[in-house]
Amino acid sequence: MATLDELRDDIDRVDEVLVRLLNERARVACEIGRIKKELGIEVYQPEREKQVLAHVRSIASEGPLGAEAIARLFERIIDEARRLERRLVHGDGED
Amino acid sequence: MVVVMEERASEAQIEQVVKRLVEMGMDVHRSTGVTRTVLGAVGQGHPDKGLIEMLDGVHEVLRISSPYKLASKTFKPDPTVIQVGDVRIGGDEVIVIAGPCSAESEPQVRAAAAAVRRAGAKIFRGGAFKPRSSPYSFQGLGEEGLRLLRDASNTENLRLVTEVMDLSQIELIDKYADIFQVGARNMQNFTLLRELGHARKPVLLKRGISATIEEWLLSAEYVLSGGNNDVILCERGIRTFETATRNTFDISAIPVVKKLSHLPVIADPSHGAGRRDMVAPMARAAVAAGADGLIIEVHCDPDHALSDGAQSMFPSQFDRLMAELRIIAPAIGRAICLEPVARRGWGT
Numbered sequence: 001m002a003t004l005d006e007l008r009d010d011i012d013r014v015d016e017v018l019v020r021l022l023n024e025r026a027r028v029a030c031e032i033g034r035i036k037k038e039l040g041i042e043v044y045q046p047e048r049e050k051q052v053l054a055h056v057r058s059i060a061s062e063g064p065l066g067a068e069a070i071a072r073l074f075e076r077i078i079d080e081a082r083r084l085e086r087r088l089v090h091g092d093g094e095d
Numbered sequence: 096m097v098v099v100m101e102e103r104a105s106e107a108q109i110e111q112v113v114k115r116l117v118e119m120g121m122d123v124h125r126s127t128g129v130t131r132t133v134l135g136a137v138g139q140g141h142p143d144k145g146l147i148e149m150l151d152g153v154h155e156v157l158r159i160s161s162p163y164k165l166a167s168k169t170f171k172p173d174p175t176v177i178q179v180g181d182v183r184i185g186g187d188e189v190i191v192i193a194g195p196c197s198a199e200s201e202p203q204v205r206a207a208a209a210a211v212r213r214a215g216a217k218i219f220r221g222g223a224f225k226p227r228s229s230p231y232s233f234q235g236l237g238e239e240g241l242r243l244l245r246d247a248s249n250t251e252n253l254r255l256v257t258e259v260m261d262l263s264q265i266e267l268i269d270k271y272a273d274i275f276q277v278g279a280r281n282m283q284n285f286t287l288l289r290e291l292g293h294a295r296k297p298v299l300l301k302r303g304i305s306a307t308i309e310e311w312l313l314s315a316e317y318v319l320s321g322g323n324n325d326v327i328l329c330e331r332g333i334r335t336f337e338t339a340t341r342n343t344f345d346i347s348a349i350p351v352v353k354k355l356s357h358l359p360v361i362a363d364p365s366h367g368a369g370r371r372d373m374v375a376p377m378a379r380a381a382v383a384a385g386a387d388g389l390i391i392e393v394h395c396d397p398d399h400a401l402s403d404g405a406q407s408m409f410p411s412q413f414d415r416l417m418a419e420l421r422i423i424a425p426a427i428g429r430a431i432c433l434e435p436v437a438r439r440g441w442g443t
Contacts, residue, residue, distance in 0.1 A: 042114075043117060044113060044114050044117045046106075046110040046113070046114070050106075071127070072126075072127070075125050075126065075127060076124070078125075079122070079123065079124045079125060082117070082122070082123065083122045086117060086122065090120065
């Protein structure tokens with residue numbers, strides 16, 4: 001059986017991958033922000049946010065978290081992506 | 096701010112609120128609950144609380160940050176200490192301001208100044224322009240009154256606070272007084288407050304008779320935003336349904352203001368109670384509650400005073416009150432003028 005230390009190492013490895021992937025996602029969101037700015041499209045696209053949540057819910061059925069918890073986590077991820085895009089489009093600084 | 100949506104708010108209603116908040120320059124954190132959705136809005140934008148409240152599906156809008164900035168403790172965590180000559184208001188020492196309601200004659204002003212000085216007051220009060228409820232009541236001596244108050248203050252080495260009622264009086268009163276007092280009736284006279292923001296003397300701002308603490312602090316904000324950092328807040332009682340006292344003295348306002356603001360807060364138990372026999376208990380309570388000072392009406396012959404006689408203390412009562420405050424203040428870690436200049440006069 002794996003020891004506590006080994007499992008914590010596993011968590012650290014997974015977190016590293018997660019952070020890399022979240023940043024990869026954020027870079028894509030920034031690219032989308034730039035295109036929205038060019039085309040003069042609103043940052044907040046509720047329809048698209050709904051699609052994203054529905055998509056992750058649909059692939060979340062396996063695993064202990066379940067669709068609801070995955071949706072809650074992705075609400076946070078979407079919040080941050082919207083923040084990045086808003087900064088790009090409206091160009092104001094940090095809080 | 097935090098926007099709490101109605102239990103049955105539709106997705107479209109929630110989207111509309113998010114859209115408006117984003118337009119107002121806010122970042123939105125959406126939390127979809129089982130029954131309610133909560134939207135947290137943070138950022139440098141200036142969301143209009145009223146506008147959001149009016150949107151469909153909104154249950155409640157809670158503001159996290161206060162509408163006043165300069166007056167808030169967030170802006171300046173350390174208490175403000177206001178220096179008036181050698182007197183410091185808002186420091187360790189509880190400062191007592193005392194004197195007659197209004198200047199009536201030279202002997203009356205001199206006797207009152209001497210009496211309050213002997214009892215331990217540091218600042219003299221007295222009005223030359225009196226805002227009275229009735230136009231037929233005594234209206235004050237005007238500049239002659241200011242001169243009497245200044246002379247008596249100089250003689251007794253007291254600082255002087257007197258009320259300024261409108262813009263036209265600022266220049267005149269500036270020549271005589273050390274502190275401008277803005278009365279309860281003028282607490283929301285914003286043109287007066289703006290002008291006092293450019294004055295180079297402290298402003299003692301009384302709480303309006305039906306003003307909330309937030310409105311009171313917003314009035315202080317007017318003075319502060321003009322560049323005058325020296326505002327002393329003064330609780331003086333508010334209007335309630337109770338008729339036993341002239342006003343209801345809101346002692347809880349003292350710790351509330353202390354929590355919200357860095358500005359010194361003093362109490363006016365004379366107006367707060369409106370009755371001579373209630374002034375001392377309210378004064379003791381105010382000091383115990385953490386007031387940085389008191390402003391009390393003292394008249395050597397209150398029964399013949401031209402204004403506020405019923406709430407003016409006799410010098411002997413004031414002297415006794417000061418002795419009591421010398422016991423209360425140290426109990427909560429505050430100093431107060433310990434040695435009266437001389438103990439003589441008014442019997443026991």
